Amino acid sequence: MSSTTTERPQAPVTTATRPTTGTGAPAGIDPRGPQFAAGVTALVLIAILGLPPVAALVLTIVQASLFALGAARGVQHTPHSWAFKRFIRPRLGAPDELEDPAPPRFAQSVGLVFTLVAIAGYVAGLTVLAQVAIGFALVAATLNAVFRFCLGCEMYLLIKRATA
Numbered sequence: 001m002s003s004t005t006t007e008r009p010q011a012p013v014t015t016a017t018r019p020t021t022g023t024g025a026p027a028g029i030d031p032r033g034p035q036f037a038a039g040v041t042a043l044v045l046i047a048i049l050g051l052p053p054v055a056a057l058v059l060t061i062v063q064a065s066l067f068a069l070g071a072a073r074g075v076q077h078t079p080h081s082w083a084f085k086r087f088i089r090p091r092l093g094a095p096d097e098l099e100d101p102a103p104p105r106f107a108q109s110v111g112l113v114f115t116l117v118a119i120a121g122y123v124a125g126l127t128v129l130a131q132v133a134i135g136f137a138l139v140a141a142t143l144n145a146v147f148r149f150c151l152g153c154e155m156y157l158l159i160k161r162a163t164a
Helices: 032-050 053-073 079-091 102-123 127-147 151-163
Strands: none
Touching: 032 053, 032 079, 032 102, 032 127, 053 079, 053 102, 053 127, 102 127, 102 151, 127 151
């Protein structure tokens, strides 16, 4: 999600308004975690584009599995999140605010769709289709990694606003 966008339909989760889980722990996530994951994902997607089709298919299946895990369980339960919490988060100050995990989870679903299209393309011998699908996912991951602008999160918020 973008930290520069001011017309958010929902307020950020701050210390004063932070919802809790059933255990009393904060329900939000550190927004820098998904940004880190997007950076790792962008590197993987770049690698996919540089590989021959069979190797690209294998790595695309791995990336699709990671997207599926993030979509099913939430981004806070992925290997990227574990690496962020273990190696990066301890070296940073506390975040100013926590983020609702639902939009990043939806964004993982969008990434999953693109990688599934890419897998279908590689399997069918339609390498260009596969590379275009990976390219779209790469653009989204790069926007999140570099600018903290999550396209999937924005889609989630637009859909939520349209259906509310």
